[in-house]
Amino acid sequence: MRSLALIAALAGVASAAPPGAVRVAGGMYTSPLPQGAMADVAPFWLDREPVTNAQFLAFVTARPAWRRDRIATLYADPAYLARWAAPDRLGARARPRAPVVEVSWFAARAYCAWRGGRLPGEAEWELAARDAPDDISWYEQPVPDVLPDISGGAGIADLHGLVWEWIDDFSAAPSGEKMSCGGGAIGAADPGAYTTFLRFALRGALEARSTMSSLGFRCAYDERSR
Amino acid sequence: MIQILMFLVAAIAAPAESLYTLPVQLHAASGKTVGLDVARGHPVIVSMFYGSCPAACPALIDDLTRVLAEAPDARVVLVSFDAARDTPARLRQLAREHHLDARWTLAAADERDARAVAAVLGMRYRKLANGEYWHTTAIVVLDKDGRPIARSDRLGDHAALVAALRRS
Numbered sequence: 001m002r003s004l005a006l007i008a009a010l011a012g013v014a015s016a017a018p019p020g021a022v023r024v025a026g027g028m029y030t031s032p033l034p035q036g037a038m039a040d041v042a043p044f045w046l047d048r049e050p051v052t053n054a055q056f057l058a059f060v061t062a063r064p065a066w067r068r069d070r071i072a073t074l075y076a077d078p079a080y081l082a083r084w085a086a087p088d089r090l091g092a093r094a095r096p097r098a099p100v101v102e103v104s105w106f107a108a109r110a111y112c113a114w115r116g117g118r119l120p121g122e123a124e125w126e127l128a129a130r131d132a133p134d135d136i137s138w139y140e141q142p143v144p145d146v147l148p149d150i151s152g153g154a155g156i157a158d159l160h161g162l163v164w165e166w167i168d169d170f171s172a173a174p175s176g177e178k179m180s181c182g183g184g185a186i187g188a189a190d191p192g193a194y195t196t197f198l199r200f201a202l203r204g205a206l207e208a209r210s211t212m213s214s215l216g217f218r219c220a221y222d223e224r225s226r
Numbered sequence: 227m228i229q230i231l232m233f234l235v236a237a238i239a240a241p242a243e244s245l246y247t248l249p250v251q252l253h254a255a256s257g258k259t260v261g262l263d264v265a266r267g268h269p270v271i272v273s274m275f276y277g278s279c280p281a282a283c284p285a286l287i288d289d290l291t292r293v294l295a296e297a298p299d300a301r302v303v304l305v306s307f308d309a310a311r312d313t314p315a316r317l318r319q320l321a322r323e324h325h326l327d328a329r330w331t332l333a334a335a336d337e338r339d340a341r342a343v344a345a346v347l348g349m350r351y352r353k354l355a356n357g358e359y360w361h362t363t364a365i366v367v368l369d370k371d372g373r374p375i376a377r378s379d380r381l382g383d384h385a386a387l388v389a390a391l392r393r394s
Contacts, residue, residue: 035356035360073242074242171350
């Protein structure tokens, strides 16, 4: 198998798709913030769906240091995986096919590394989200106590309208009043940027150890990594 | 006065684990690759910066120089999030320009590890279109084992940082 991989690499063939991921074409991303930098995003792979409770359970089973009864307080707040019935059991409030929530940035990062990937960056996530249908009314609804299963279907699922998602460079989102509650969107020419500003506001309020009942994640993979 | 100082530098009351569990690789001015625990065994002041920073970072270095003058056993670890420009040679030049002695470790982290260091320090930074960085201030005092014992989010707190170091 190793020699086949070597031949493929020498031939310049991109490595096979990570299971459950779709390829996202690259492109220019311009952040909507003032003095927004442009980034030329290289093509990458992105999980079709957010990470599920069942997947995260497999992770903490394989890596017990990330169980909620063993994790360092440095890496997660006290609500980490709080809705699970036990450190090693999901229970009624955490459906196996629902997106995992109440996970910190550190835990999300560790999961993606375990899968041979990483968290997507802001530019990558926003690029992938640009073409996904968005419904502003979702942002006004309260979070259900038991999250529904992922909707499935073709393409990238549930980038909008299920859970907020961690990105690797969340700490690049400015904190402060200008960005709170979409205030930065006032005057923005494109009303579609409103939800982008909501995401910036959320990221600006998060810490790396924060967990939230509506915050999950999905993983990204480099084209030629693994 | 002490009350005011205590307000500016937040003591970390809850038991906290060592930051030295974080697996990051820093490219130091010395040319070596080190971890955050490069100065383990001493109280350490950790913060982040970038070498081309026009004002806030030189001010940070001035503050910490004053702190070290009064807390000679302390060490400083400054991590740059601009590894592309802050090469070991550039870091050595910065150290010379600011007359930094051997108690200072200047090092740069690659993008992923820089985000991890920022995460444990509570630091935020963003590259702007003109190549400058917007960033906050996050100065964390660690005890000899890397456990955080005090934190400041502003410059000019050097007296309070000295007080925190003396308690460590």
